[in-house]
Amino acid sequence: MNLNSLRPAAGSTKTRKRIGRGPGSGLGGTSTRGHKGAKSRSGYSKKIGFEGGQMPLQRRVPKFGFKNINRVEYKAINLSVIQELSAAKNLSKVGINELIEAGFVSSNQLVKVLGNGSLTTKLEVEAHAFSKSAVAAIEAVGGNAVKL
Template identity: 75%
Template sequence: MNLSSLKPAEGSIKARKRIGRGPGSGLGGTSTRGHKGAKSRSGYSRKIGFEGGQMPIQRRLPKFGFKNINRIEYKPINLSVIQTLSEANSLSKITVEDLITAGFISRKSLVKVLANGTLTAALTVEAHAFSKSAEEAIVKAGGTIVKL
């Protein structure tokens, strides 16, 4: 066996239809387009979403919702994550840079600290936003918060 003898399995490849190549092919004449009418002509294209005069789906369905262009998307980081990160690396200050190197966030993301989990160590936590309960939990544990 060599590369020149390789070929696809029997019956797995179909020959393409060669339309409009004379009467001998059986697909000459009207070239499978039927007789006359707009659909038989070159350059024909119907409107996108046209359903033969029936009310199209994009007009039948109601519009709803909107996309707020001023929305700020934060990446949530829980207190439990901060606790494990400080224990693993024995840190007293958790910065955004630490979260990036640990792989929790990407360089462009904004961080919001949420209060899921418990914090035992007195840490300085640096982030773009904090939930009220997370803020209280950090201060209660003897730590401080730094908003960027």
């Protein structure tokens, strides 16, 4: 076997259709595009959302609401989760890095601590935001809520 004797497997390749090369080829004339209409012309490209002249869905449905560009999205973490994490890993300080390592948040998310659940140990909790009930619960046990 040599490089010059290599051939594709039988039936694995097809010859391409050579359209628009005269009537003898069987693919001349309309060149497989049918008769007349925009789709038969050169340079035709349908606009996104075009529905053949019918009023498109995008224009039939009315506008609704708005998106606040200043919205800040937080990942909610409850006190019960923080208590479980500190108990499991025997921590006195629970911060963003501990939550990332435990898989509760990703590194690009902002964290807000909510007051659902209860703390039994004195903890220093670091987060981007806290609810009033969470701060009250943390300080009730002698802990500390540190805002980043």
